Amino acid sequence: MTDSTESPDLQRRSGLTRLKEGTYGGFFAACAVITLLTTVAIIATLLSDALMFFAEVPIREFLFSTSWSPNPRGGGQSFGIVALVIGTLTVTITAAFVALPVGTLTAIYLSEYATSSARSILKPLLEILAGIPTVVYGYFALVYITPALKATLFPEMSTFNALSASLMVGIMTIPMVSSISEDAMSAVPDDLRQAGYGLGATKFEVSTGIVVPASISGIASSYILAVSRAIGETMIVVVAMGAQARMPAVRETLLGIPYINPTDVLLDSGMTITVAMVQIAGGDLTGGTIPYDAMFALGLTLFVVTLVMNVLSDLIAERYREEY
Amino acid sequence: MSNTETKPSDSLITTDVETGSNDRTAPSDRTAVAARDLNVFYGDEQAIDDVSMEIPEKRVTALIGPSGCGKSTFLRCINRMNDMIEVCRVEGDIEFGGKNVYDDDVDPVALRRKIGMVFQKPNPFPKSIRDNVAYGLKIQGFDGDVDERVEESLKGAALWDEVKDQLGSSGLDLSGGQQQRLCIARAIAPDPEVILMDEPTSALDPVAASKIEDLIDDLAEEYTVIIVTHNMQQAARISDRTAVFLTGGRLVEYDDTTKIFEDPEEQRVEDYITGKFG
Numbered sequence: 001m002t003d004s005t006e007s008p009d010l011q012r013r014s015g016l017t018r019l020k021e022g023t024y025g026g027f028f029a030a031c032a033v034i035t036l037l038t039t040v041a042i043i044a045t046l047l048s049d050a051l052m053f054f055a056e057v058p059i060r061e062f063l064f065s066t067s068w069s070p071n072p073r074g075g076g077q078s079f080g081i082v083a084l085v086i087g088t089l090t091v092t093i094t095a096a097f098v099a100l101p102v103g104t105l106t107a108i109y110l111s112e113y114a115t116s117s118a119r120s121i122l123k124p125l126l127e128i129l130a131g132i133p134t135v136v137y138g139y140f141a142l143v144y145i146t147p148a149l150k151a152t153l154f155p156e157m158s159t160f161n162a163l164s165a166s167l168m169v170g171i172m173t174i175p176m177v178s179s180i181s182e183d184a185m186s187a188v189p190d191d192l193r194q195a196g197y198g199l200g201a202t203k204f205e206v207s208t209g210i211v212v213p214a215s216i217s218g219i220a221s222s223y224i225l226a227v228s229r230a231i232g233e234t235m236i237v238v239v240a241m242g243a244q245a246r247m248p249a250v251r252e253t254l255l256g257i258p259y260i261n262p263t264d265v266l267l268d269s270g271m272t273i274t275v276a277m278v279q280i281a282g283g284d285l286t287g288g289t290i291p292y293d294a295m296f297a298l299g300l301t302l303f304v305v306t307l308v309m310n311v312l313s314d315l316i317a318e319r320y321r322e323e324y
Numbered sequence: 325m326s327n328t329e330t331k332p333s334d335s336l337i338t339t340d341v342e343t344g345s346n347d348r349t350a351p352s353d354r355t356a357v358a359a360r361d362l363n364v365f366y367g368d369e370q371a372i373d374d375v376s377m378e379i380p381e382k383r384v385t386a387l388i389g390p391s392g393c394g395k396s397t398f399l400r401c402i403n404r405m406n407d408m409i410e411v412c413r414v415e416g417d418i419e420f421g422g423k424n425v426y427d428d429d430v431d432p433v434a435l436r437r438k439i440g441m442v443f444q445k446p447n448p449f450p451k452s453i454r455d456n457v458a459y460g461l462k463i464q465g466f467d468g469d470v471d472e473r474v475e476e477s478l479k480g481a482a483l484w485d486e487v488k489d490q491l492g493s494s495g496l497d498l499s500g501g502q503q504q505r506l507c508i509a510r511a512i513a514p515d516p517e518v519i520l521m522d523e524p525t526s527a528l529d530p531v532a533a534s535k536i537e538d539l540i541d542d543l544a545e546e547y548t549v550i551i552v553t554h555n556m557q558q559a560a561r562i563s564d565r566t567a568v569f570l571t572g573g574r575l576v577e578y579d580d581t582t583k584i585f586e587d588p589e590e591q592r593v594e595d596y597i598t599g600k601f602g
Contacts, residue, residue, distance in 0.1 A: 191447035195507070197405065199460040199514065200437035209463070214450050 046303060049296035053079075056290050062297060068245035068271070070280055070291035079294050081301065083247040086260070087270040088231060091166045091241070094266065095230040098170025100223055103177025104212075107219075110178065111185035112207040123179075130175035138239025141168035146240065160242025160269040168240060169233050173226040180225065184218020185211050217320035224313035228306045234274040242269030243279055273298050355419075356381040356518055356548040357402055362416035364397055364406070364573070371397045372573040374416075379565070384540060384549045386563035386581065388556060390596070394573030395552045399520050402550065403439040404432040420518070437464055440511030440547075444523040446503035448495030448510070453478075453487050456495040456506055460514035473513055480546075481509035482539050501532025508539065512547070519543060521551040525558065537562050556597055560585045568593045 012018075054062070057079045065080025106126070110119055145164040150157050157163070188211050196206040212219065248264040271279075280295045357379040364372035372394045379385045387395040397406065404425060406412040417424040425435050437460075448456050457474045466473070474491070478484040483505040487498070495506050504524060511519055521540070525533035540562050543549055553559050559566055560581060567578040570592060577584060577593045588594045 189447070191443060191445055192449060194405070194441075194443060195447045195449065195510075196459075197408065198403065198436060198441035198443070199463065199510065200433050200435075201459075201463050202433050205463050209459075210449055 043303070046296050046300045049293050050300040053290065053293035053297040056293070057297075066247045068276065070276075070294055077290065079290070079297075081273070081298070083245045084271055084273045084276050084298070086248065086265065087162065087241070087245070087272040088274070090162050090262075090265045090270065091169055091233070091237060091272055092227055092230045094163065094166030095170035095173060095233075096223075096227055098167055099173040099177050099226050099230070102170075103174045103222070103226065104181055104219060106174065106178040107181035107185055108207050108212065110182045112203065112211060123182075126175045126178055129172075130179070132172075134172060134233065134235040135239060137168045137172050138165075138236040141165055141236060141240035154267055157267045158242075158269055160240065160244075161267050162241050162270045163266040165237050165239075165241035166266070168236050169230050172233070172236065173229050176226045176229060177222045180222035181215070181219045184215035184222070187218070188214045217317045220316045220320070221313045224309050224316070228309045228313075231305060231309075232274060232302060234272075234278060237272050238275050238278055241272070241275070243271050243275050244269045245271040245276065273302055354381045355379065356421075357550070358417075358419040359398070359401075360417040360419065362398070362401065362414070362418065364394070364401060364415075365413045366409070367411040370573055372401070375573070375575045377567060377575060377578050379548065379550060381548050382544060382546070383564040384544045384551060384562055385565045385567065386559035387550065387552045387567050387569060388554075388559045389569035390571060391554075393569040393571055395567075395569045396522055397573070398569070399522055399550060399552050402518070402520055403436045403441055405436075405441070407432055437514060438516050439518045439520060440514070440516035442504070442507050442511050442519065442521045442524045445527050446500055446507050448498070448503050448506050450494060450496055452492045453495050453498070453506060454491040457509045457513050460510060464514050466514070474509075477509040477513040478506075480512050480543070481505045482535065482542075483509055499532070501528050501535060504528060504532070504536060505539065508536075508543075512543070516547065518548040518550065521549065523552055523554060526554060533558075556585075568596065570596065 062079055062081055064082065065078060066082045067078040067080045068083050069076065069078050071077050110122060114122065141164040142160075145167060146157065146159060146161060149164060154163070192210050192214060193206050196210045201209065246268060248260050248268075250258050250260055252258055277295050277298050280291050283291075355378045359375050359377050362372055362375045363370065375394075375398065387398060389395050400406045401414060401418055402420070402425070406414065414426055418426060420435070420439070423430065425432075440460075449459060451459070454471075454474055457477050458470050461470055461473060475484060475488075478487060483502060486502060487506075490497075495503065498506060504527075508519075508524075524540075525536050528536065537558060540549055540551065544564070551559075551563065563581045565578070566581040566584040568576050568584065568588075568590075570576045577588055577590045579589075584593065585597060588597065
């Protein structure tokens with residue numbers, strides 16, 4: 001140590017360097033603020049225009065009336081969301097019946113059964129499925145699924161119908177379920193599988209009895225995300241389901257309990273909340289009219305529903321997370 | 325070969341669970357597990373080199389040796405856990421109750437129901453304590469009183485007094501040493517004949533480890549225990565027989581533990597035990 005008397009260079013950097021550092025930080029922060037501002041602006045617009053709508057149309061009528069005919073050019077207008085909610089629920093529930101089981105079983109196959117070569121082919125294929133524009137799915141439903149169903153199971157089905165659209169929405173969301181669920185299953189420590197096999201469990205018993213319960217929070221999150229996606233899906237529904245806000249016939253059982261026959265809804269055309277918005281936005285609209293504001297009320301409804309779903313998904317993930 | 329010895333081999337092929345049929349008498353010197361000319365390869369690499377040994381029933385047999393000597397591989401051959409490693413190839417025989425477990429008609433699932441296993445890192449399922457212990461019973465279709473068996477197993481693993489009031493809480497909430505005893509309870513619940521332990525105390529603190537050691541001693545009254553350990557003092561303390569594996573997967577010396585630790589035949593074994601290499 002010959003230079004021990006010389007103090008090391010601890011000089012503050014020059015003003016320019018510090019200025020550059022500050023600028024970088026500011027630039028990155030600005031990008032983050034853009035996202036934040038956009039979100040806030042969208043929520044503010046939705047809220048303010050929806051409030052104007054509810055000043056004209058009572059919230060009770062909006063939520064409970066069964067007739068939807070915005071008629072932008074005047075005439076008899078009514079703004080009941082019930083028929084639209086039935087349309088959206090039909091699509092969401094039917095799609096869930098397709099996407100959740102198929103997606104989960106696909107995830108189990110990919111995570112537990114597939115050889116690494118099979119997995120390396122299948123995973124990219126599923127990701128391609130997720131990357132197809134939804135309008136293509138819509139035409140596929142209209143041009144192939146509907147004629148196929150008509151020719152085989154349901155000859156009385158109309159050309160635009162909820163069933164084809166819903167099946168297609170379900171197929172579209174399979175990759176979402178399978179990919180997120182598979183990530184969750186792959187994250188289960190191998191120790192647990194070994195423990196199961198060591199006790200004489202079969203592959204099926206290890207997959208269903210150990211891996212799936214241990215990754216249940218990830219699987220549940222994938223379900224909720226897929227359902228949110230189905231609720232918000234627009235293009236497939238516009239193309240394949242038609243755009244008639246039809247209120248299905250409410251029947252009564254022997255005991256007088258009202259019900260709706262699912263085939264009435266599934267085999268006929270219908271309208272979802274998203275399609276109603278597209279229809280209004282596609283017409284000649286001027287701001288400040290009630291139909292225009294109705295669009296925001298619908299948007300707010302959707303936003304609230306998906307927000308609740310996302311919060312629920314986070315809560316479930318938090319509640320059932322296991323630390324290993 | 326007597327009739328009683330061939331009995332377990334028949335039941336390997338079916339997946340029926342036998343309960344209460346094991347008449348464990350006083351420790352005998354019958355052979356529980358035997359390796360004959362065993363060679364194991366991972367791809368081109370030989371992990372076990374021509375090992376033959378007989379492991380006595382209801383005794384603690386320790387497998388010791390430096391890292392990579394093949395002792396864990398040997399252990400995992402006994403219940404065919406190596407089957408899951410694609411590149412692993414086994415030649416020679418492992419006999420369990422007189423039956424070669426690598427015969428075509430042996431179902432590894434049925435085999436593992438007779439041979440329990442405890443791993444290096446405690447690995448309870450993310451389920452309740454009760455469900456952890458009951459898991460093996462459930463998959464094996466046990467039709468007796470599950471709660472009674474859970475209690476017996478937890479007592480057998482010296483854990484009952486600590487957890488009897490919280491059987492419904494998650495096994496993951498226990499301390500590391502408790503988790504490992506839970507894993508032992510889980511392994512003994514289906515009443516296996518052999519318990520394989522792969523360095524069961526290496527992830528635990530000394531106090532927890534010593535509890536497990538005491539427990540292993542008790543387990544040997546009912547079960548054949550085969551334990552892999554890095555800890556030579558542990559092998560000396562708890563085992564009746566010790567097998568020393570050295571590099572290349574060779575079994576260098578196998579004898580009574582006192583003999584191995586006090587007067588080994590092989591110079592290499594003495595060097596290893598006294599810490600000159602390893």
